[in-house]
Amino acid sequence: MAWMPTVLATSSLAFIIFRLLIFVAQWTGILALRRSSRGFPWILMIAGVSIGSLMVFWPFIADLLSFEMHLSWSYLPGLISTLGSMLFAVGFAIHGLRSARATERQAELELLVAAMAEDLQRLQGQGTGNRSHG
Amino acid sequence: MLCGVISNSLTLVLPFLFILFSSRASGSGAYDWLMFIPGVVVMFGSLLFFVGFALHGLKAARATERQAELEMLVAAMSEDLQRLQGQDTTNRSHG
Numbered sequence: 404m405a406w407m408p409t410v411l412a413t414s415s416l417a418f419i420i421f422r423l424l425i426f427v428a429q430w431t432g433i434l435a436l437r438r439s440s441r442g443f444p445w446i447l448m449i450a451g452v453s454i455g456s457l458m459v460f461w462p463f464i465a466d467l468l469s470f471e472m473h474l475s476w477s478y479l480p481g482l483i484s485t486l487g488s489m490l491f492a493v494g495f496a497i498h499g500l501r502s503a504r505a506t507e508r509q510a511e512l513e514l515l516v517a518a519m520a521e522d523l524q525r526l527q528g529q530g531t532g533n534r535s536h537g
Numbered sequence: 538m539l540c541g542v543i544s545n546s547l548t549l550v551l552p553f554l555f556i557l558f559s560s561r562a563s564g565s566g567a568y569d570w571l572m573f574i575p576g577v578v579v580m581f582g583s584l585l586f587f588v589g590f591a592l593h594g595l596k597a598a599r600a601t602e603r604q605a606e607l608e609m610l611v612a613a614m615s616e617d618l619q620r621l622q623g624q625d626t627t628n629r630s631h632g
Contacts, residue, residue, distance in 0.1 A: 421580045428587035435594030439601035495590075502597065509600065512607040519614040526621040 422459055429455070436498070439505070444497035451491025458484045541586025 429452045436445060461480045 418576075418580065421584055425580075425584050425587050428584070428591040432587065432590035432592075432594035435591070435598045439597040505600070505604065509604050509607065512604065512611060516607060516610055516614065519611065519618060523614060523617055523621065526618065526625060529625060 426456060426459070440498045440501065444494040444501065447490050447494030448498065449494075451487045451489070451494060454483060454487030454490065458487065539589070541582045541584070541589060543582075 433445075433449055433452050436448070440448075458480060
């Protein structure tokens, strides 16, 4: 099939573009989350993303080191990438649970601020009323 | 993000579909290019997921700022309220 090499070249180019886009999106998200989700889940997520990003370069590293892998170890890169995704997924799940609570807390705070503003206005009104009466 | 997770979950089912399909078309070799499809779906799914993730991250950063602002506002307002209530009681006792 004569068209096969062209398809392969196009698909590998598309593969690289996809990987780059994913890479950028991953790191944008992680760095934006560093303040709102600090601590354990963020560390898990950044570990997962780092492993994922490093494993993208695995073929090049292996090539550079002319690393001949024994057939029985050939599943290792896949295993490490899966481990990275798993770390990320666990961190993401914990972050999701925490952010649900944070959203509730924010709704509460908005209500509290509204109620307090009302109270303040009332009290200030009373204060000026008292003063004018006095 | 949801679309990405759904299409990633879909890839769990894809191998079975693939086996089903290839057993039906065995020997012809015409469906060799179908080998790409799971990979493409996985890539596309992760792309969708991580675009959603980036947007969520940016939104969450803004939400955190807003929450810090609100906390400060609540603290300042409660101080104000206490002060005003204190004035109110002194006014009343003087009156």
